Amino acid sequence: MPRIEVDVNRCKACYLCVNACPKKCLGKSTVISKKGYFPAEMQRPQDCIGCKMCYMMCPDVAITVIKE
Amino acid sequence: MTILAKKPQSLTDVPMHYCPGCGHGIVHRLMAESFDELQIADRVIGVAPVGCGVFADDYFACDMVQGAHGRGPAIATGIKRSKPKAIVFSYQGDGDLASIGMAEIVHAAVRSENITVIFINNAIYGMTGGQMAPTTLVGQVATTAPKGRDPKLQGWPINMCEMLSQITGAKYLERVAVDTPQHVMAAKKAIKKAFENQVKGVGFSMVEVLSQCPTNWHASVDQALEFVRTQMMPQYPLGVFKDEEAR
Ligand SMILES: Cc1ncc(C[n+]2csc(CCOP(=O)(O)OP(=O)(O)O)c2C)c(N)n1
Ligand code: SF4
Ligand SMILES: [Mg+2]
Numbered sequence: 001m002p003r004i005e006v007d008v009n010r011c012k013a014c015y016l017c018v019n020a021c022p023k024k025c026l027g028k029s030t031v032i033s034k035k036g037y038f039p040a041e042m043q044r045p046q047d048c049i050g051c052k053m054c055y056m057m058c059p060d061v062a063i064t065v066i067k068e
Numbered sequence: 069m070t071i072l073a074k075k076p077q078s079l080t081d082v083p084m085h086y087c088p089g090c091g092h093g094i095v096h097r098l099m100a101e102s103f104d105e106l107q108i109a110d111r112v113i114g115v116a117p118v119g120c121g122v123f124a125d126d127y128f129a130c131d132m133v134q135g136a137h138g139r140g141p142a143i144a145t146g147i148k149r150s151k152p153k154a155i156v157f158s159y160q161g162d163g164d165l166a167s168i169g170m171a172e173i174v175h176a177a178v179r180s181e182n183i184t185v186i187f188i189n190n191a192i193y194g195m196t197g198g199q200m201a202p203t204t205l206v207g208q209v210a211t212t213a214p215k216g217r218d219p220k221l222q223g224w225p226i227n228m229c230e231m232l233s234q235i236t237g238a239k240y241l242e243r244v245a246v247d248t249p250q251h252v253m254a255a256k257k258a259i260k261k262a263f264e265n266q267v268k269g270v271g272f273s274m275v276e277v278l279s280q281c282p283t284n285w286h287a288s289v290d291q292a293l294e295f296v297r298t299q300m301m302p303q304y305p306l307g308v309f310k311d312e313e314a315r
Contacts, residue, residue, distance in 0.1 A: 061076075064071065067070045
């Protein structure tokens with residue numbers, strides 16, 4: 001199963017990843033980060049296909065895509 | 069467990085200062101991925117510009133110089149000629165490259181310096197708060213064009229790839245964008261090629277990137293992507309303007 005990790009210390013909540021995900025897996029966290037943003041987060045992990053689109057759009061290199 | 073994608077080794081751990089959604093960070097990552105994949109990381113020397121890219125030396129895990137405004141291609145020339153084995157890049161904004169640095173970029177191309185130029189066209193002076201750039205679109209509002217750029221007053225936008233394509237020494241010129249994953253993949257291919265050319269000794273290579281500046285366009289990130297597509301691309305069509313092997 002592929003999954004992603006978001007580094008909340010790098011994410012600036014532009015949500016380019018949220019819009020890029022073809023499976024609409026990502027959303028906005030309700031927990032504020034130390035930086036003062038509501039980071040992007042995985043909300044529908046079962047739908048992730050590991051396509052890396054979120055990684056590709058992230059300007060802050062905050063996303064790691066992993067295959068278990 | 070396999071890592072499918074993560075921060076390339078050629079980037080440091082320093083979080084980037086760019087505004088949320090800014091294109092600069094995407095381009096940094098594509099460059100760093102290219103260094104990793106071409107296995108040139110230990111040979112790369114970069115020149116950071118004056119502009120929002122000014123702190124690029126904090127983000128790339130290679131040797132870097134921060135140059136005077138617009139002079140990146142001249143500095144890169146000096147580095148490359150004194151260290152021919154180094155892979156040298158100049159990273160520049162549109163204010164940096166197309167106004168104050170116009171002479172340096174043109175003559176680096178004329179001499180076909182074997183360097184790689186990454187040109188971030190966001191149609192604005194980002195760092196200084198949104199003044200008009202030579203690349204600002206007709207009608208686009210800037211602090212120094214409060215009613216929108218009027219060709220009668222400020223002339224027309226300048227298309228650097230098209231202009232440099234007239235120069236014999238310019239060997240590879242491509243314009244890309246970073247508004248969609250598909251375009252980001254194409255941008256990666258172009259950026260990697262521009263560095264591969266230098267390894268092969270092809271000569272002057274430049275990739276122009278249409279890059280979103282939500283902050284100074286006074287736009288949301290979504291609106292900024294829309295601006296790239298509907299306003300910038302008609303003026304600045306994507307594509308390869310020159311692709312020659314060295315002679
Ligand atoms: C010699 C000199 N003139 C003017 C400036 C002021 N200045 C700083 S950045 C900049 C333009 C930045 O715009 P651009 O190159 O498009 O980069 P961006 O911030 O948009 O990425 C200017 C005019 C300066 N620092 N040095
Ligand atoms: S001002 Fe524009 S170009 Fe500069 S970091 Fe912000 S979004 Fe990017
Ligand atoms: Mg600019």
